[in-house]
Amino acid sequence: MRGPDVAWYLAVAAFLFATGTLGVLLRRSPLIVLLSLEIMLNGGNLALIAFARLHGDASGQIFALAVMAVAAAEVVVGLGLIVAIAQKRIDLDVDKLSFLRG
Amino acid sequence: MGNVVIWAVWVLAAFSCLASAVAVVSFTNPFYSALSLIGNLSSLAVLYLLLSAEFVAAGQVLVYAGAVMVMFVFVTAYLGGRADAPWAGGPSWQAVGAVTAAGAILLEVIVVIGLKAGGTLSHEAQIGSDFGSPHQIGRLFLTDHLLAFEITSVVLLVAAVGAVILGAHSRRSGTTGDLVHSEEAGARP
Numbered sequence: 001m002r003g004p005d006v007a008w009y010l011a012v013a014a015f016l017f018a019t020g021t022l023g024v025l026l027r028r029s030p031l032i033v034l035l036s037l038e039i040m041l042n043g044g045n046l047a048l049i050a051f052a053r054l055h056g057d058a059s060g061q062i063f064a065l066a067v068m069a070v071a072a073a074e075v076v077v078g079l080g081l082i083v084a085i086a087q088k089r090i091d092l093d094v095d096k097l098s099f100l101r102g
Numbered sequence: 103m104g105n106v107v108i109w110a111v112w113v114l115a116a117f118s119c120l121a122s123a124v125a126v127v128s129f130t131n132p133f134y135s136a137l138s139l140i141g142n143l144s145s146l147a148v149l150y151l152l153l154s155a156e157f158v159a160a161g162q163v164l165v166y167a168g169a170v171m172v173m174f175v176f177v178t179a180y181l182g183g184r185a186d187a188p189w190a191g192g193p194s195w196q197a198v199g200a201v202t203a204a205g206a207i208l209l210e211v212i213v214v215i216g217l218k219a220g221g222t223l224s225h226e227a228q229i230g231s232d233f234g235s236p237h238q239i240g241r242l243f244l245t246d247h248l249l250a251f252e253i254t255s256v257v258l259l260v261a262a263v264g265a266v267i268l269g270a271h272s273r274r275s276g277t278t279g280d281l282v283h284s285e286e287a288g289a290r291p
Contacts, residue, residue: 003152006224007218008116012116012119012149017208018205019120019124019126020123025196025203026197031132031174031177034174038139038143042143049155049158052234053155053229056229056233058234058238062243062246062250064158065243071170072261073260075173076173080264081268084269084271
């Protein structure tokens with residue numbers, strides 16, 4: 001009983017990563033930039049788990065779980081920043097957010 | 103027979119994963135983007151199951167498609183989700199550059215996989231039935247990867263404290279009118 005090779009999973013991971021890159025570079029709403037960042041992280045996770053299966057070593061799955069925790073932390077801080085920006089009545093557009101001054 | 107079922111499930115999961123990823127990037131409304139990311143994460147969990155990573159698949163559905171996406175949908179609904187066309191706004195060379203960069207990354211990875219695919223990538227290791235189970239993951243977390251486990255918990259704590267501070271700060275300064283005006287003036291290019 002054999003499924004597809006690991007190379008197929010890696011191709012899906014590469015496509016996910018490229019799609020996420022496109023979203024981060026192309027979109028202007030910071031919410032969608034964060035969503036595209038999640039797609040990039042999940043592409044990396046899929047590659048980690050595919051290699052864990054290839055080598056029969058579950059350390060890759062441990063790494064994937066750590067990436068998930070870091071992604072959750074990143075979403076919390078990112079959404080907090082977006083809500084803070086929105087409450088200051090600043091337009092939610094990454095091109096207009098050119099000042100770090102709070 | 104088993105092969106055909108595995109391939110069918112794989113093709114279904116992979117294509118729904120890729121289609122919903124493209125949908126996230128191309129939807130105009132951020133709310134629809136967040137909803138299609140939930141589909142993307144769920145179909146990724148199916149791919150994880152096919153790679154015998156049961157615990158990670160369960161964590162993906164619970165943490166990602168559950169908790170994180172609830173937060174995303176909540177914030178998107180709170181902010182009203184201003185429509186934002188993917189190709190609109192900004193000079194056109196930015197869109198061309200974005201597509202070129204993403205295409206270059208995709209091409210690079212696919213070429214590397216293609217160069218390696220005939221050799222080492224098709225010999226999967228033999229695994230026991232314990233592989234990827236909560237039992238094995240828990241033992242690895244508390245023995246070989248204890249430092250990573252503890253650092254992850256510190257990262258989560260710092261992120262929670264940071265989010266609380268950000269929320270309190272924005273609520274306090276949001277009520278002072280002159281600060282808002284100066285911010286608006288500063289935000290204009």
